[in-house]
Amino acid sequence: MTNGRALAKTYLEQQRLLGGDAVILPTSEPTPETPGLRPGSVNPKPEDLPPPGLSFDPPSGDLFAADPVQQTRTLADVATLVAQCTKCKLCEARTNTVPGEGPTDARLVVVGEGPGRTEDETGRPFVGKAGELLTKILGAIDFPREQVFICNVVKCRPPENRLPQYDEIAACVPYLYRQIDLLQPAVILAMGGTAAQTLLNTKQSLGALRNQVHRFRGIPVIVTYHPAALLRNPNWKRPTWDDVRIARRILDS
Ligand code: SF4
Numbered sequence: 001m002t003n004g005r006a007l008a009k010t011y012l013e014q015q016r017l018l019g020g021d022a023v024i025l026p027t028s029e030p031t032p033e034t035p036g037l038r039p040g041s042v043n044p045k046p047e048d049l050p051p052p053g054l055s056f057d058p059p060s061g062d063l064f065a066a067d068p069v070q071q072t073r074t075l076a077d078v079a080t081l082v083a084q085c086t087k088c089k090l091c092e093a094r095t096n097t098v099p100g101e102g103p104t105d106a107r108l109v110v111v112g113e114g115p116g117r118t119e120d121e122t123g124r125p126f127v128g129k130a131g132e133l134l135t136k137i138l139g140a141i142d143f144p145r146e147q148v149f150i151c152n153v154v155k156c157r158p159p160e161n162r163l164p165q166y167d168e169i170a171a172c173v174p175y176l177y178r179q180i181d182l183l184q185p186a187v188i189l190a191m192g193g194t195a196a197q198t199l200l201n202t203k204q205s206l207g208a209l210r211n212q213v214h215r216f217r218g219i220p221v222i223v224t225y226h227p228a229a230l231l232r233n234p235n236w237k238r239p240t241w242d243d244v245r246i247a248r249r250i251l252d253s
Pocket residue numbers: 082085086087088089090091097154155156168171172
């Protein structure tokens with residue numbers, strides 16, 4: 001198989017994993033330049049991107065203030081504070097805090113809602129079935145999970161996997177803000193309504209927030225479904241594929 005055809009086969013397999021439609025390869029040889037045939041080769045142009053959406057720009061903290069979150073200089077410092085945190089009632093039943101993980105120079109940050117049972121047991125974000133699906137989604141845009149910083153809005157597991165409550169999010173979100181400040185990624189992928197609404201300070205539904213390029217402190221934010229929701233509703237895989245390709249286009253531009 002030639003290089004171009006092998007790339008096309010990989011691409012179509014990734015589309016199939018994400019629920020894309022079946023496609024028959026033409027007999028003529030695709031060229032590597034053909035738009036969309038290579039993951040990551042989508043000829044990014046500003047006019048290809050969806051319209052601008054919301055912009056949320058909460059004030060950055062004062063480094064000289066007494067707030068220890070603002071005084072952290074590294075992601076490890078943030079994780080240390082999280083490990084000792086008792087700022088909300090989610091600390092009471094946690095086994096482990098789940099601050100997030102990934103390289104300090106990650107260009108893509110994935111933000112989910114909160115740890116589930118396996119995450120609470122392991123202290124790692126997005127493990128288990130939803131995590132496996134996230135790894136596939138990232139692979140489909142040619143982004144190995146190891147190159148992505150993955151975290152959640154709240155760092156301790158809500159009981160019975162319920163939604164985090166307003167006071168819990170308010171107590172925990174400074175850690176997320178600080179992580180983003182330290183990382184300065186090129187794109188943030190907000191997975192699920194809680195992540196999207198928190199990062200954009202809005203009550204708009206996930207459906208209304210999709211297919212726009214929002215901004216958090218100037219950093220592009222793309223909104224899509226949470227992998228756990230995709231496991232319950234495979235029909236959302238196709239729109240998720242569309243969303244992550246937008247993130248890829250921004251990363252390529
Ligand atoms: S959820 Fe966040 S604010 Fe609440 S105890 Fe855990 S780390 Fe602290």
